[in-house]
Amino acid sequence: MTRGESNARLATPAIEVREARVRLGDTDVLRGVNLRVQPGQMVALIGPNGSGKTTLLRCLLGLQRLDSGHVRLLGEPIGPTVLRRVGYVPQRLPLDASFALSVREFLALRRPDTRGWFFQRTRTTDDTLLRHAPGLGLEPLLARPLSGLSGGQLQRVLIAYSLLGNPELLLLDEPTAGVDTPGEQDFYELIAGVHARLGITVVLVSHDLGMVFRRATWVYALNGVICCEGRPEEVMNADSLKAAYGIHVTPYHHHHHAPMPVPAEGVPITLHRR
Secondary structure (H helix, E strand, O other): OOHHHHHHHHHOOOEEEEEEEEEEOOEEEEEEEEEEEOOOOEEEEEOOOOOOHHHHHHHHOOOOOOOEEEEEEOOEEOOHHHHOOEEEEOOOOOOOOOOOOEHHHHHHOOOOOOOOHHHOOHHHHHHHHHHHOOOOOOHHHOOOEHHHOOHHHHHHHHHHHHHOOOOOEEEEEOOOOOOOHHHHHHHHHHHHHHHHHHOOEEEEEOOOHHHHHHHOOEEEEEOOOEEEEEOHHHHOOHHHHHHHHOOOEEEEOOOOOOOEEEEOOOOOOOOOOO
């Protein structure tokens, strides 16, 4: 790639959404959403339940038709070609206890050089999987059945599955849903490490406003439309969060962590999924 090609690629937004509108039943879920995500950012998408966050991600993945507006990923309209350059981690992957596929077998389906894992030495397959999804702590999990993993372990495997496709853009929809509280911090550190190590663009839907403040490089607050956007220290304030959530908040400083928003009464915000 020439320097000119490299500069042009950096100038192309990883995601561009213009006047996106989606109506589901009698509800206008997206009412003219506009956003532009630059390459290499770690973007948090926040907002209350029912604000359209998952619908917007489904639009980016081509799973939800727009009523009007348009979406481009990595400079291209949504389609099979560009979606091969996108990784996706859903909220959860429901598995029946009888689902017998191991983590190794599941991950091996993702890459052409490991799909014939049964005819390869296990070590060869494992080396390939670990090389293309480094730093995720997968090795102790490879022989375990997928259905026997904890919520946090399963999400770790789903991240690995996405990374095995060498994506340029990684989309995560509330990835700590179903993860126990002690595991949430480890999970977000894992995502931050993936972002720092690989330099890919990450868009993360999250209800954890403390994590957003500490980890995101850019924040969009969504409630049918983009209520506000900016760096975390610009968005995570009383006026901006009230625009998105309809609650009054004030900045709060804790001596162990970076500043994070809390309600005016002084109790840290916890946004529970209903």
